[in-house]
Amino acid sequence: MVGEEDKPRIGDAMRQMGAEPLLPVEKKLIAWSLILGIVLLAILIWTGNASLRVER
């Protein structure tokens, strides 16, 4: 059983957080997510305009 005083506190956990520079794989994840997202949104806008016109 963990006592109240033994519970991890967020402040302590954050102070213990070490510096972690962005790895190349994280940069790739961010960049490719954004690129893919913008491309897919453009496709959705185009297909929506082209094929799903509704009465406005």
Place this chain on the structure above:
Amino acid sequence: MAQHAAAANSAAVAGPTHGWSEDWLAVAAGFVVFAAAIAFLFGGDLLGWAMSPRLWLEIGKSVRPGSQAYAHVAPVLLLLATYAFLLVMLTIGAALLRANIGRFAASFTILFWLAYFCWVLGSYAYIAATTPGDMQRFGIGWSLRLTGESGYVIALLLGLAIANLLPNFATWFGTAARPELYIKTAIVILGGTVGVKAAEQLGLASTVMWRGLAAIVEAYLIYWAVVYFVARKWFGFSREWAAPLASGISICGVSAAIATAGAIRARPLVAVMVSSLVVVFAMVELLILPFAARALLGDEPLVAGAWMGLAVKTDGAAVASGAITEALLYADALARGIRYDRGWIVGTATTIKIFIDVFIGVWAFILAYIWTRHIEPRRPGDELRGGEMWERFPKFILGFAATFLIVLLIGLHSSPPVLASLNAAMDQANVFRQLFFVLTFFCIGLMADLRVLWQEGIGRLAAVYVVSLFGFVIWAGLLISWIFFSGLKPPLAG
């Protein structure tokens, strides 16, 4: 730690060790209500006794049954029946969750009546009357014009007051304070309402769903990447904190934060704290965004609905924001002589939110793959399993899909009189959907002990949330909603 928030979130993080999960329980409870409502099509009136508030000035006339067939029964008896129905159903649920049923029944009783009181108060004429006609009918010269949905906000504020002023009382509610269970049940019931709307206006419903795909792209690929970058680069958070935080702010609040923390093997503390933060900010959004939508998007009801689904985190807050937004915008439209068909704004917000939810498991799997392969390779014997995707999948969505499809299929093959009966049946179910909403919001308030969260040092996490949410997520959501939904209008009522 905010005791009650942490306790609930810890339970969610740990997941069920025995018995049913909350997701499956929500499906079962939602289906009980849905099945009873559908009986209306076959001549049964199994839910007509359920009581809901109406606009009132005299407390004796503040509630009414769903069906005129029960109008002669004393309101007190019907109120007790409404309470007893939920008590029995949810106590069985508590037993299936292996909770202490005596304790649950006692807590739920107080929870129910406090939340119901808020619901009724929200329909007080001076608070809720929206049209000159209503004010004339009640002989009042002014009203806050907040609509009956203000009951949700009142419930939220009462819960918040209890959490922060009477923390021991808030903790006492214990296992009965289950906002996730209540909102998931409400969403399963809501599937039928959205289904009947879709059957009536298939073309518009298909368009809303197609455009809803944009929400998935935006939440997972754009929001997540930006928030993760902000948390890592600007605020110096470690990967363990940044990934669940990005999911919590970008995707679907609590569920996504928990799924992501599990996928990257973050400590339980991380998921608990991020989840608590999500609940607090969802509450702030709920109190602000519907009124912002009223000010900015009065002529674009479906843009407003999509915006609530995209910007407001947690299912409960998003769907309820849609409901409040609908009430506010429809009331303003009515004052201009436009009477829209009910349910389209809340339906759009729900569709968007559900679409986003569907991919939580997939996203958790992708993150787990990247983390195990490229960032923190797992130990032998702890490899990624395909089944993890299913484990992370929010099962209550299956309930929503089932009620939606059942009603849609019935509606598409029905004559106009049968479709009208189907509409009436879903209106009966809707009483319980609204009741589950108000329970949800009371519980969300109960779980937000802001003082203790602040003492825990949540400020730095909150800073990321504020910068990401108010600096990017809300505005990007508004832009995308505008691009995809502007010009689409709900159909006019009958």
